[in-house]
Amino acid sequence: MVLNCIILGNDPEGFRELEYFLSAIPYVYLVGRYNTMEDARLWLDAQTIDVLIIGSYEDALPLPPGTPGVMPVMMVMYTDHPNGSFDFLPAALLQSPLTQTALNEVISKIYNTIEMEGIVRPAKYTAEYFILKTAHRHEKVFYKELQYVEVMDDHITLHLGDQKLVTMEKLDWIISQLPANAFMRVHRWFVIGFRHITHLDADHVMIGDAKISLTVAMRNELAKRYQLPF
Missing domain, CATH: 3.40.50 (Rossmann fold)
Structure with missing residues (x-):
């Protein structure tokens, strides 16, 4: 826990x-x-x-x-x-x-x-996924598969390996669906999943082949957090 x-x-x-x-x-x-x-x-x-x-x-x-x-x-x-x-x-x-x-x-x-002592914890993330509304249907987004979230001009793309899901939901709503100890907003346009980090450099982080720029302060904050248990 x-x-x-x-x-x-x-x-x-x-x-x-x-x-x-x-x-x-x-x-x-x-x-x-x-x-x-x-x-x-x-x-x-x-x-x-x-x-x-x-x-x-x-x-x-x-x-x-x-x-x-x-x-x-x-x-x-x-x-x-x-x-x-x-x-x-x-x-x-x-x-x-x-x-x-x-x-x-x-x-x-x-x-x-x-x-x-029986204090009830929030059951928000007892499931392994959350439900995302896309243009044509509702999709299950499994936390372990979600690599990163990218804000585009008129929509948001969720990258899950070879699959991409496009939604018109607000970024704040998407962030609220993600476990705080497994995901982090690292840029105005990006939220990343810690488990999918392949390399962390002085000015960027790699999620697979995706290179996401970081400020020095954000790089230091990310280095502090992403090694935590999921």
Whole structure:
């Protein structure tokens, strides 16, 4: 089981140590860092997030007096409602200065709560595929076969080995159907599947014969993430 995590706050420089410690926990995947809840809403609505860590954030939950320098850690709970809804369950307060040991204990507690105590995890990705609407029919898109998603001028193409599927669906919707720990948006026009990376260079990534350009920052972020377990 992989715990998908989001860091919420408007001071990304202050999160470097937290990100480093999270990367050392093999069963945690950092989906992203977002300034506002609205920015993180895509992943929350898609029912993919297990853990929310709140840093410097204007609308953060009120903290008890005398607790400066703390980061609330929340478990994200989902309902079975067809339109999707979620709530936050307080799990812990991370104290400054943060240590790897303290973070490990908090994340281990959350993991055990979800795994052992009957907390219902989102069942979004229990299937091996999602259903995509194309021009003529609905297609099953198997996660293990999806190499990359490419945004074209007036449509989106999903590359699955020798097969290509064309759809008019929005990219945000397609991203919301993909497991966050197995796919990543690396460019304005590309989302790639980690398992299909054949080469990672300083300024591009290869997915089979497809060469996709990367910025330095995106290359470093991709290098950090794609070795995680699927």
